Amino acid sequence: MREVKLGIAGLGTVAQGVFALIQRNGALIRQRSGVSLRVVRVASRSAKPEIDLQGATFSTAVSDLLQDPEVDVILELMGGQDTALELIRSALAANKPIVTANKAVLTAHGNELTAGQGAHLLRFEASVAGAIPIIQGIGGGLAANRLNSLAGIINGTCNYIFGEMEANQTPFDEVLAEAQRLGYAEADPSFDIDGIDAAHKLTILLALGFTGQYDLSTVFVEGIRHITVADIQFAKELGYRIKHLGIILNSDAGVEARAHCALVPNDALLAHVNGVLNAVQINSDGAGETLFSGPGAGGEATASAVLSDVIALAQQGSQKNAREAAEAVTTAPTLIPMSQVSSANYLRIPTLDRPGVFAQVTQALSEFAISIDAAIQHEASSSQPVVDIVLLTDSVLEETMNAALQRLQSLDIVAADIVRLRVAPAAL
Amino acid sequence: MREVKLGIAGLGTVAQGVFALIQRNGALIRQRSGVSLRVVRVASRSAKPEIDLQGATFSTAVSDLLQDPEVDVILELMGGQDTALELIRSALAANKPIVTANKAVLTAHGNELTAGQGAHLLRFEASVAGAIPIIQGIGGGLAANRLNSLAGIINGTCNYIFGEMEANQTPFDEVLAEAQRLGYAEADPSFDIDGIDAAHKLTILLALGFTGQYDLSTVFVEGIRHITVADIQFAKELGYRIKHLGIILNSDAGVEARAHCALVPNDALLAHVNGVLNAVQINSDGAGETLFSGPGAGGEATASAVLSDVIALAQQGSQKNAREAAEAVTTAPTLIPMSQVSSANYLRIPTLDRPGVFAQVTQALSEFAISIDAAIQHEASSSQPVVDIVLLTDSVLEETMNAALQRLQSLDIVAADIVRLRVAPAAL
Numbered sequence: 050m051r052e053v054k055l056g057i058a059g060l061g062t063v064a065q066g067v068f069a070l071i072q073r074n075g076a077l078i079r080q081r082s083g084v085s086l087r088v089v090r091v092a093s094r095s096a097k098p099e100i101d102l103q104g105a106t107f108s109t110a111v112s113d114l115l116q117d118p119e120v121d122v123i124l125e126l127m128g129g130q131d132t133a134l135e136l137i138r139s140a141l142a143a144n145k146p147i148v149t150a151n152k153a154v155l156t157a158h159g160n161e162l163t164a165g166q167g168a169h170l171l172r173f174e175a176s177v178a179g180a181i182p183i184i185q186g187i188g189g190g191l192a193a194n195r196l197n198s199l200a201g202i203i204n205g206t207c208n209y210i211f212g213e214m215e216a217n218q219t220p221f222d223e224v225l226a227e228a229q230r231l232g233y234a235e236a237d238p239s240f241d242i243d244g245i246d247a248a249h250k251l252t253i254l255l256a257l258g259f260t261g262q263y264d265l266s267t268v269f270v271e272g273i274r275h276i277t278v279a280d281i282q283f284a285k286e287l288g289y290r291i292k293h294l295g296i297i298l299n300s301d302a303g304v305e306a307r308a309h310c311a312l313v314p315n316d317a318l319l320a321h322v323n324g325v326l327n328a329v330q331i332n333s334d335g336a337g338e339t340l341f342s343g344p345g346a347g348g349e350a351t352a353s354a355v356l357s358d359v360i361a362l363a364q365q366g367s368q369k370n371a372r373e374a375a376e377a378v379t380t381a382p383t384l385i386p387m388s389q390v391s392s393a394n395y396l397r398i399p400t401l402d403r404p405g406v407f408a409q410v411t412q413a414l415s416e417f418a419i420s421i422d423a424a425i426q427h428e429a430s431s432s433q434p435v436v437d438i439v440l441l442t443d444s445v446l447e448e449t450m451n452a453a454l455q456r457l458q459s460l461d462i463v464a465a466d467i468v469r470l471r472v473a474p475a476a477l
Numbered sequence: 478m479r480e481v482k483l484g485i486a487g488l489g490t491v492a493q494g495v496f497a498l499i500q501r502n503g504a505l506i507r508q509r510s511g512v513s514l515r516v517v518r519v520a521s522r523s524a525k526p527e528i529d530l531q532g533a534t535f536s537t538a539v540s541d542l543l544q545d546p547e548v549d550v551i552l553e554l555m556g557g558q559d560t561a562l563e564l565i566r567s568a569l570a571a572n573k574p575i576v577t578a579n580k581a582v583l584t585a586h587g588n589e590l591t592a593g594q595g596a597h598l599l600r601f602e603a604s605v606a607g608a609i610p611i612i613q614g615i616g617g618g619l620a621a622n623r624l625n626s627l628a629g630i631i632n633g634t635c636n637y638i639f640g641e642m643e644a645n646q647t648p649f650d651e652v653l654a655e656a657q658r659l660g661y662a663e664a665d666p667s668f669d670i671d672g673i674d675a676a677h678k679l680t681i682l683l684a685l686g687f688t689g690q691y692d693l694s695t696v697f698v699e700g701i702r703h704i705t706v707a708d709i710q711f712a713k714e715l716g717y718r719i720k721h722l723g724i725i726l727n728s729d730a731g732v733e734a735r736a737h738c739a740l741v742p743n744d745a746l747l748a749h750v751n752g753v754l755n756a757v758q759i760n761s762d763g764a765g766e767t768l769f770s771g772p773g774a775g776g777e778a779t780a781s782a783v784l785s786d787v788i789a790l791a792q793q794g795s796q797k798n799a800r801e802a803a804e805a806v807t808t809a810p811t812l813i814p815m816s817q818v819s820s821a822n823y824l825r826i827p828t829l830d831r832p833g834v835f836a837q838v839t840q841a842l843s844e845f846a847i848s849i850d851a852a853i854q855h856e857a858s859s860s861q862p863v864v865d866i867v868l869l870t871d872s873v874l875e876e877t878m879n880a881a882l883q884r885l886q887s888l889d890i891v892a893a894d895i896v897r898l899r900v901a902p903a904a905l
Binding site for chain 2: 066069070073074077078081082174180181182185186188189190191192193194195198200259260267269275276277279280283284286287289291292294296298299302303304305306307309310311312313314316317318319320321322323326328333334335336337338339340341342343344347349350352353354356357360361382383384385387389390395397423425437439441466468470471472473474
């Protein structure tokens with residue numbers, strides 16, 4: 050068991066997400082990874098008495114985090130440029146592990162911070178694509194591959210706006226205003242909708258997977274202000290959806306990096322990444338086409354990535370590895386037998402083409418209190434004496450459904466084996 | 478720099494994938510991760526003289542891998558049960574790191590192998606979902622989360638069969654025969670199409686993320702033999718696609734695990750995972766809904782996962798971490814400026830509703846040798862003097878397209894700003 054004491058700079062949504070995850074999952078993390086997490090110090094410009102600091106000491110001076118010998122790992126979660134940069138520099142100079150979610154600082158100073166003293170003590174999974182472990186994916190899961198290309202939906206605001214424009218034919222300006230009301234877009238939306246945020250993230254992915262160099266100026270950038278509902282419709286007619294993509298292509302000729310709107314063919318998985326979700330697709334020579342998707346922002350989603358870095362730092366140099374980590378799970382949970390599982394069901398019932406058949410089927414189901422959400426019955430043809438009745442049931446207990454199926458199958462009007470399929474759980 | 482000497486059991490497609498990746502990417506892996514990989518010994522029942530063993534010693538006795546003091550890490554890539562189990566047991570007893578892709582052994586003996594001596598020396602990323610780093614995802618990227626649910630397309634054969642049945646209305650038996658011809662299904666297909674393979678993988682995911690216990694008997698299993706083209710069509714009519722899913726739900730009532738066909742709603746990302754691809758979607762309390770997709774089988778795809786484990790083992794206990802690893806990339810590559818990038822383009826050209834307009838537009842493009850792949854022009858209305866001409870161009874150099882756009886914009890018949898969008902690269 051190893052206790053890791055955290056010092057947090059900032060008290061915004063990500064810091065609050067860290068507090069929430071430690072409170073809710075601290076015991077689980079300890080059991081899985083052998084790492085016990087505790088926040089011992091918080092530094093932020095102004096106190097927020099409404100937040101439970103779980104016993105941590107509060108001060109307004111960020112430098113207190115460095116001076117406190119109790120702090121094992123610093124979390125830089127304040128954002129902005131100068132103070133954050135100084136904190137990261139000082140931590141690395143003092144050989145203090147530090148985790149940051151700050152893509153702006155990395156984009157501008159990544160070459161310095163990832164090459165100098167203590168570079169191995171800096172981690173920044175949360176800086177790109179929020180909860181998605183894409184940095185671990187590139188450096189870990191795909192470590193044996195040459196990366197051929199990357200395409201990412203790495204700005205949730207743009208993706209949300211396109212989705213709303215498509216769903217309701219609402220013009221760009223109206224959707225943007227609504228997104229601002231809902232908190233999906235900033236009061237000054239330029240950072241997102243002019244592609245700057247995506248270019249920052251793409252700069253980090255470019256350095257990590259392709260060039261080793263952080264240089265925003267090598268990334269071509271365009272935003273989304275010029276897209277109209279008409280463009281989204283025309284693209285659809287042509288078999289595409291419009292997405293704002295970060296794109297890197299690595300060929301014999303060299304590497305190209307660009308963040309702009311692109312038409313994505315409907316049969317590509319990326320075309321179906323909707324709402325505020327992010328996704329990064331990587332084509333590599335051994336692993337082929339892999340895609341990682343998830344929430345690109347949000348307090349707990351970002352905190353999840355921050356804490357994965359903390360756990361990795363704590364395991365560095367220890368024998369606990371991630372695999373072993375995930376295994377030592379807690380008290381054995383109750384296993385639910387199949388009979389007690391609930392599902393909505395698809396039923397295809399081959400019936401004789403006679404009057405009253407539909408009523409007999411629904412009557413049989415109602416005896417088991419199973420209600421019907423949707424039904425299909427196509428016209429019978431004279432050459433075809435058997436007609437399929439297709440039903441979607443409400444959610445029902447497996448044992449009830451099985452009993453009802455036996456009853457249905459025994460009806461005179463059922464002409465062949467009934468096919469039953471479960472609908473995937475809505476909770477997924 | 479650390480040299481890791483590998484001993485490989487087996488000479489099948491995965492072992493050959495390992496040789497291929499080391500040969501092609503050895504230098505890249507060294508630069509990124511500080512780990513130099515070399516195969517020093519191979520053991521397999523029969524020699525395959527056609528395979529270049531890159532200087533490794535060959536013998537037919539698997540026990541030679543254990544006796545050779547040169548071997549740092551053993552790769553168990555022979556499959557099967559008894560010999561593989563014995564090799565893993567002996568390696569762990571001797572404190573020798575071992576990497577396996579063997580889901581059958583893990584499913585049956587996971588409790589013993591992951592709890593006893595040397596358990597931290599056993600890794601098996603390749604045992605579930607091939608190239609997808611899902612085990613690292615659960616143990617690493619999502620380590621701070623409680624997992625609420627998991628749904629996975631974890632058998633590529635089933636997914637391929639459904640895709641073909643849907644695309645061409647081909648009956649199950651015919652598609653299966655074709656899949657066998659193409660090598661996507663085994664001569665005895667039962668392991669895949671009766672859901673056994675998926676149940677094995679789900680058992681491992683269940684242990685890793687939810688229960689800590691390997692127990693195949695707790696997983697409900699159904700296959701895909703009963704699905705007809707009619708079912709796929711009816712499901713489509715209802716707004717769903719049929720997938721064979723591994724499903725785990727973790728609620729206050731307990732944990733349920735089941736592998737069976739399920740209707741997946743069309744707006745879910747999982748519904749669009751096609752062909753032989755695998756995908757695992759996880760819903761967790763902090764990170765929300767994340768999805769990892771990629772090839773679930775294949776020599777190099779599986780070898781990519783095997784080598785990610787080797788690299789992780791080599792980095793265990795060293796200060797090199799995955800992030801630092803990915804960064805120290807090689808000689809600086811050529812960066813291609815935007816002007817030299819090639820894209821197909823979508824053009825929406827607002828034109829005056831006059832005769833000959835379409836010809837003028839295409840004439841202007843042909844002056845730049847830009848050809849047109851698709852075009853849309855809807856009928857004009859009398860109230861609307863401006864008509865959109867929408868074109869999809871062939872792939873064209875950015876600087877050429879920009880020059881052509883200037884020319885088009887200057888035409889008298891162009892009534893407003895042209896909207897130009899690039900099509901996502903086909904190479905992605």
